[in-house]
Amino acid sequence: MLKQLLMELGLKQMRKKMYIEPDYIVENYLKKIPQFFDRTKAKDRKLIIVYEFHDSGKNDGVWTIAIADGNCTLSKGEAVNYDTKLYMTADTYNRILSGRLDFTRLAYSTGAVRYFGSTLGHREMNAYLTIPKDANIACL
Numbered sequence: 001m002l003k004q005l006l007m008e009l010g011l012k013q014m015r016k017k018m019y020i021e022p023d024y025i026v027e028n029y030l031k032k033i034p035q036f037f038d039r040t041k042a043k044d045r046k047l048i049i050v051y052e053f054h055d056s057g058k059n060d061g062v063w064t065i066a067i068a069d070g071n072c073t074l075s076k077g078e079a080v081n082y083d084t085k086l087y088m089t090a091d092t093y094n095r096i097l098s099g100r101l102d103f104t105r106l107a108y109s110t111g112a113v114r115y116f117g118s119t120l121g122h123r124e125m126n127a128y129l130t131i132p133k134d135a136n137i138a139c140l
Contacts, residue, residue, distance in 0.1 A: 056090035084121025
């Protein structure tokens with residue numbers, strides 16, 4: 001009982017630190033990827049990552065992140081050739097952003113996020129990002 005109480009208290013504290021607007025729009029958070037991209041970390045790397053959201057109403061759609069020659073761009077639509085494709089609901093992405101779902105350990109193993117192609121592409125992309133502490137997001 002004490003253990004459960006402490007876990008609930010910890011979750012409440014985490015939710016206070018990480019706030020995602022309740023009616024959020026996925027694209028607004030995807031736009032942060034090029035904003036937080038650090039060119040020096042991905043100097044000579046080429047990487048294409050596709051995010052596909054399903055069963056999410058207004059957030060349904062496909063977006064592509066392309067990293068090449070030290071640049072990072074976001075475009076609507078699916079790239080023909082990609083390194084990694086992530087398939088999930090907008091709610092799952094919301095939980096990842098807020099830190100309520102551990103992307104590296106739980107999202108994949110529970111089936112909340114499905115990968116096509118390499119499972120390491122998304123982790124690699126996050127290594128190229130510098131997310132400020134006041135951004136209120138755990139990862140992108």
